[in-house]
Amino acid sequence: MSAFQGTADRDEPNHVRNDSGAPDRRAAAAHAAHELAAKRIIVGYGFWIFLLSDIIMFSAFFATYAVLVGNTAGGPSGRDLFNLRNVGIETACLLLSSFTCGLASIGARMRSGFWFHGAMTVTFVLGAAFLGIEIHEFADMVAAGAGPTRSAFLSAFFTLVGCHGLHVTAGLLWLLTMMAQVVAKGYRADILRRILCFGLFWHTLDIIWVALFTVVYLMGVGQ
Amino acid sequence: MSPAEPESNTYAEGAAPGDERADGQEAAEGVGNYLVGLGLATLLTIVSFFVARTTLVWEPSIPVALVVLAIAQMGVHLVFFIHITTGADNVNNVMALAFGVVIVLLVMVGSLWIMANMNHNMLPMDQLMRMHH
Numbered sequence: 001m002s003a004f005q006g007t008a009d010r011d012e013p014n015h016v017r018n019d020s021g022a023p024d025r026r027a028a029a030a031h032a033a034h035e036l037a038a039k040r041i042i043v044g045y046g047f048w049i050f051l052l053s054d055i056i057m058f059s060a061f062f063a064t065y066a067v068l069v070g071n072t073a074g075g076p077s078g079r080d081l082f083n084l085r086n087v088g089i090e091t092a093c094l095l096l097s098s099f100t101c102g103l104a105s106i107g108a109r110m111r112s113g114f115w116f117h118g119a120m121t122v123t124f125v126l127g128a129a130f131l132g133i134e135i136h137e138f139a140d141m142v143a144a145g146a147g148p149t150r151s152a153f154l155s156a157f158f159t160l161v162g163c164h165g166l167h168v169t170a171g172l173l174w175l176l177t178m179m180a181q182v183v184a185k186g187y188r189a190d191i192l193r194r195i196l197c198f199g200l201f202w203h204t205l206d207i208i209w210v211a212l213f214t215v216v217y218l219m220g221v222g223q
Numbered sequence: 224m225s226p227a228e229p230e231s232n233t234y235a236e237g238a239a240p241g242d243e244r245a246d247g248q249e250a251a252e253g254v255g256n257y258l259v260g261l262g263l264a265t266l267l268t269i270v271s272f273f274v275a276r277t278t279l280v281w282e283p284s285i286p287v288a289l290v291v292l293a294i295a296q297m298g299v300h301l302v303f304f305i306h307i308t309t310g311a312d313n314v315n316n317v318m319a320l321a322f323g324v325v326i327v328l329l330v331m332v333g334s335l336w337i338m339a340n341m342n343h344n345m346l347p348m349d350q351l352m353r354m355h356h
Contacts, residue, residue: 044239048316052323059327063334088272095264098304102257105241106250200241203304207297210268214293218275222285 040193047197051204054167058208061163062215065156069220073151078220081146086137087217090130091209094168097126098206105199111187120179123202127172134165157216164212167205174198238312241305260303267296 069078100122107115138158141147148158178198181191243253271292274285301307307316345351 038237040242041237041239044241045237045315045319048240049319052319055323056326056330059330063331066331066335067338084272084276091268095261095268098264098300099257099261102260102304103254106253106257109253110250196239196241200305203241203300206304207300210293210296210300214271214289218271218289219286222275222282222289 040189040196043193044196044200047200051200055204055208058160058163058211061156061160062211065160065216068152068156071152073153075151075154076144076146077153078157078216081141082217082221083137084217084221086133087213090133091213093126093130093133094206094209097123097130098203100126101199101202105195108182108187108192108195113182116182117179120175124172124175127168127175127202131165131168131172134161134168138162138165161212161216164205164208167208171198171202171205174201237315238306238308238310240307240313240316243306256303260299263299263303264296267292267299271296 100119104116104119104123107113107117107119138161141154146154148155175198178191178195181194185191243256271289274280274288274292277285280288301320307313307320309317346354
């Protein structure tokens with residue numbers, strides 16, 4: 001008992017100790033189960049706070065973009081550059097991948113390899129399709145002389161949208177890592193916590209994309 | 224802590240963000256939950272794309288409508304995908320989110336307000352250039 005609790009205490013700096021004499025094994029086991037649940041909540045909460053700080057960083061890029069959107073320096077504006085059909089496909093990819101990411105988290109909870117790996121694979125394909133379209137869009141814009149150095153508007157555009165694209169890239173690498181870790185280590189408690197964090201990350205990227213397609217593309221075309 | 228006191232653990236009432244309620248929820252129920260979220264988000268996205276290009280509504284109202292639709296869709300994502308609820312087990316998650324929203328609003332509204340004000344008070348660029356000569 002003491003060995004288990006000892007590890008638990010080391011892992012949980014904020015653990016409220018229950019020094020009630022010498023509890024029996026069953027109480028210790030219940031206590032340990034409690035600890036595991038608590039750890040999942042602490043990890044999820046900590047990652048949630050990280051994601052909120054990431055959103056605050058994005059809000060600074062959004063504010064920069066909104067301030068500079070009119071400063072085209074005689075170059076092309078969003079109305080000349082944006083293709084809403086592509087943006088619609090990108091949006092569909094990311095939204096569907098958010099859905100399949102949810103299915104993957106259910107698959108992990110059920111310990112179902114078919115659902116977890118199947119849904120994660122679909123999520124990866126959709127995320128990669130999103131990224132491919134975005135890279136293609138960027139390459140076309142640079143080739144047409146509308147690269148990030150053309151105007152303040154385009155600098156802000158590439159910073160904001162590119163930062164989201166980098167997050168998606170990191171998310172795809174993380175996704176592959178999680179699939180590999182489940183294969184190598186199984187549905188251990190720590191792996192399940194990482195899957196929880198990955199899911200939060202992926203859903204948050206989709207939330208940022210909602211703000212992005214609204215502020216950058218839809219409003220840009222309307223202006 | 225005295226031995227007579229019941230075991231108190233402040234985390235017991237919590238839920239991790241992203242976790243659905245763990246009390247034996249069936250997988251089918253979970254999938255249904257995500258399907259509802261997907262349906263609502265798709266609907267709001269389609270309306271957004273339609274509103275952006277429509278000529279049916281008064282034009283100055285379009286950006287406002289787009290912002291409202293985007294905020295609604297973010298709410299759908301938070302509720303159905305990230306499972307933020309108003310329940311007692313989610314108070315910490317909601318408080319952190321509320322703090323984040325306050326900072327985001329301060330950064331966005333503050334920047335736009337100050338920069339619009341400065342642009343308003345600045346001489347037009349051609350006059351400014353003439354002053355330097």
